[in-house]
Amino acid sequence: DAKTTQPNSMESNEEEPVHLPCNHSTISGTDYIHWYRQLPSQGPEYVIHGLTSNVNNRMASLAIAEDRKSSTLILHRATLRDAAVYYCILTDYSGGGADGLTFGKGTHLIIQP
C-alpha cells in the first residue's frame, strides 16, 4: 500500500484556521485520499476524501497538490471539539473488495483556547 507521512502533532488556537499536511509521494493514479479523525474515547470519524480536485464539505476542505504527492486538510475555524488525532489514508478501490483502511500514527491536533 502507498504510505503517508504526517507530523506527529500540531498545535493551533481556537477560532483560527488549521492546515494539516500529508505527504504521499508514492501515490498511484487510482488512490483516493481519505481523512478520518478520532476524538478521545471514540471510534474514528470520516472527515473528507478526494481523488484529484479540491473538495469541500461542512466539516473541512481538502486541498490536493497538482502532482497529488501531498494534500492538506483545512479546518477553517478550529474549535476545542476539533482536538483529535487526524489520519490521512490512501485507498485503492479500483480493484473492488475491501483491503481495509491502513491507519498510520496520524497527527495529534491540540487546540488552545
Next chain:
Amino acid sequence: KAGVTQTPRYLIKTRGQQVTLSCSPISGHRSVSWYQQTPGQGLQFLFEYFSETQRNKGNFPGRFSGRQFSNSRSEMNVSTLELGDSALYLCASSLDASTEAFFGQGTRLTVV
C-alpha cells in the same frame, strides 16, 4: 438514523478463554470491517465482510475469526485469548468498500 452499535462496550476475560464481540451496522450497509487498536500498534485491519462473505483479511493469526449474518450484523470471535489481545476492537460499516466508513465506539477487551 442509528449509528454502528457494538456490544458489549467493556469485557474482561481470562487468558485461554474465548470471546465473541457483536456489531450491528447502519441499516442498509452491507460491508462490515473489524479493526484492533492498541497503544503500540495503533489501528490495524482485521477483516471485512460483505453479503456474508469475507472479502479480505489482515495479518492476524487464525485465532481471530468472524462472520456476517444475512441482516448484515457481524460477530468477531477470538479463541485462546492471550494477554496481548487486550485492545479496543472497532467495527465499521459502509454501503460498500468504496464509500465512507462509519465506526462504532468499540469494545474494550481486557485479558487478565
